[in-house]
Amino acid sequence: IDKPLSWGLGWFTTGHGVVHSVFVAVPVGLALLPLADRLRRPALGAAVLVGYWSHLLADVVSPLRSGGALNFGAVLWPIAGPSPYETDYGLWRGVVYVGRFLDGLSSVDPLVLLSYLLLPMLAFALWLADGAPGLAGARRYVSTSG
Template sequence: MWPWGHAAFGYLLYSFGSRLFGRTPQGYPVIVLLLGTQLPDLVDKTLSWVFELFPQGYSVAHSVFVAVPLGMLVVAGAVWRRRTEYGLAFLLGYWSHIVGDLLFGLFSGNPYTFARVLWPVVTLPPYSTDLSGLARVQAYIISFLNFFADEGLAAVLVLLAVYFGPVVLAVVVWLFDGAPGITAIRRFLTPSN
């Protein structure tokens, strides 16, 4: 799943969950949520693609053996600091990333779907190509774009709907929610007098 897919999936869950409990999404927790949705890939892809410590981009941060205790620890720390909404936002973002990868793997027929989240019990085999860092990102983007050139219109439309439909929906819901996070970012970026 691409980064924007993780962000969209996490935000939709967060927005609907907030509304389920009679609340609206708030700025700073939304930022924490978005960081949580990206954390597993930021950690594992860096450890694999840049530092070459793991044969695949699914290891420590994607592992349920790390994600569950780390998520609970963050929530406990947030409750202790009286910032429960931040801890829950992080937890939802982080765990939605892992669930999103599992769902995407199931739908795409990946034989290693569940193995991806079982490190260190299971270590995935190395990539079939020996690329690292930006070369791997470039290869994924080229492969994604080649799909558009190689497949028929129906397949392209399905792919666009699958990849970008949730993102468009998330943006619409985010705007409906009042674009939470924008004010917080402006405050952070504006120098105080």
């Protein structure tokens, strides 16, 4: 949410804004669980909460990949936050962002890279073990719309 608001609308000077803030994430997460329970979807609520909060945790530990320190400022908006972008690429920033990320991965120590990719690999394995939910619906949609 923050990145489109930054890159497309210019509402934030970086891709980290209100949704990346623990001041929003904690109350939203705590409100989400009872709502999901009321809708009889507690597992879905827990999954969204784990995904949301682990994303913020990943933003805090991300600088460790390149030998930096923990970046708590990434989740303390509006009190703290990353420095504004040097160049405003608008929506093109997404392509620049992915390119820089992939370039940075090529220069990382293999053990650090493995630890960084461990969570997505575990999530993918869990998705497969759960029967790859959503895939059948996507196949049906593609086959009926084409």
